[in-house]
Amino acid sequence: MTEIGLTVLDGTELRSGDLRLPIASGPVTGAKLVEWADAEASARLFDVPLPDCLRSAALRRVTVGDDGFMSLQFNDADSQKKKIQEYLVAVADELQDNPLVVSILDGSALRLILDDEDDFAMVAENLFTDLDINDTGKVRKSEMPNVLAHMGVELGVPPFSIAGDLLSNILERHGAEGEEQLGQAQFAQLLQSILLDLADALAAKRIVVVQNIKVLNGSKLRKGLDDRQQFDAVVSRMFKEWGEMGNGKKEELRDYLQRTGPDLGLPPIKSNEATCFYDQIFSAIPEEKISGDFSIELFREVVKEILEKCLKLLETNPVFVDAEE
Numbered sequence: 001m002t003e004i005g006l007t008v009l010d011g012t013e014l015r016s017g018d019l020r021l022p023i024a025s026g027p028v029t030g031a032k033l034v035e036w037a038d039a040e041a042s043a044r045l046f047d048v049p050l051p052d053c054l055r056s057a058a059l060r061r062v063t064v065g066d067d068g069f070m071s072l073q074f075n076d077a078d079s080q081k082k083k084i085q086e087y088l089v090a091v092a093d094e095l096q097d098n099p100l101v102v103s104i105l106d107g108s109a110l111r112l113i114l115d116d117e118d119d120f121a122m123v124a125e126n127l128f129t130d131l132d133i134n135d136t137g138k139v140r141k142s143e144m145p146n147v148l149a150h151m152g153v154e155l156g157v158p159p160f161s162i163a164g165d166l167l168s169n170i171l172e173r174h175g176a177e178g179e180e181q182l183g184q185a186q187f188a189q190l191l192q193s194i195l196l197d198l199a200d201a202l203a204a205k206r207i208v209v210v211q212n213i214k215v216l217n218g219s220k221l222r223k224g225l226d227d228r229q230q231f232d233a234v235v236s237r238m239f240k241e242w243g244e245m246g247n248g249k250k251e252e253l254r255d256y257l258q259r260t261g262p263d264l265g266l267p268p269i270k271s272n273e274a275t276c277f278y279d280q281i282f283s284a285i286p287e288e289k290i291s292g293d294f295s296i297e298l299f300r301e302v303v304k305e306i307l308e309k310c311l312k313l314l315e316t317n318p319v320f321v322d323a324e325e
Contacts, residue, residue: 006320008215009100011092013044020044023080031070033080034059037087044088046208048102054094061090097220101213101320107202109156110195124188127151139187144176147191148198157198158207166207170197214323218314220265225307234264235300242299250290254282257306266310267319277319281309 020043023036038050050058062083063069074080113119127147131139148167151157160167171177174194182190224230242256258269258278267274290302 005103006211006213007046007102007104008318009045009048009095009102010215010217011095011099014041014088014092014095017044019081019084023077023084025077027073027075028080029070030063030072030074030083033074033083034070034087036080037084040084041088041091045100046102046104046206048100048208048210050091051100051210054091054098054100057094058087058090061093062086099215099217101211101215103153103209103211104206105153105156105158105202105209106206107156107199110199110202113155114192114195114199120192121188123151123155124191125184127191128184128187138181138183141176141178141180141182141190144171144190144194148194153209153211156202158202158209162209163207166201167198170194170201173197212323214321215318216265216267216314216321217318218265218311221307221311221314222265224264225304225311231304232300235303236296238303239294239296239299250282250285250287253290253303253306254278264307265314267321271321273319274321277310277313280313281306284309 019040021036021040038055042049074083113123127150128139130150131143131147145160145167148157148171149160153159158167171194174190174197176190176194224234238256238260242253257264257266258274262268267277269275269278285306294302
């Protein structure tokens, strides 16, 4: 079954290029520049509004030590463009550490399903079966909003919370309301018509949905490794707790990293992807390398080597986790 992919916005789109949006001539305040910069950033990021936390972090970067920035006057185009570019780079830096993950719904995923008769038949049958909980062989027309919600972003359907008017208008246009009962063939025919209409609408005007997903790309881990004082503090705590866990073997060190990993920028051990990540790291480490009596200096070098392997793996194969984890 075709599912829509994810797009990672890591700030690359903000680091170069001329401004897409015009700026007015004459003096403007810092507050107005921030408004323009937000609009410019959004235009480059598929029209995704910047989350408040991202805006605040970027603003702190460009106004550090200047509490009165919002009321400052920028009198010429060059100074205005320069400050907007600084803001865009600040947003890019924040996104490099904490990328946004989006799904771009442009109708293409729906088209792939609709163009494959077997694929569409399977989708329609599964949806009908899920709705026909009493096994009557019939479902009501009024269930169609639930059908679209059940398909979800993964199959290219935007949520009602974002595209409620669009979806409601399409459903109304196809008479998908009322208590009329539909057999499986009638249901599939109605669903096909609705999805064709939705695919056309999304092709004319795409909808971008921000996913509740966090990307672990090694950025946080690299900062921890580069900060000698912070890293030494982590190693000291780890050395103490590792020794208290028992025999001080590879399994104990892996268990420790899995439990405390999120604080270092490592994946939380709550998914198959995270399990594979730790398997890949520790399967390449001989047992004898992490056993016996260790001085903290030697332990530090071993931990650093392991974390550098983790960093390299995350940079080449980022791990996606639920943002709530």
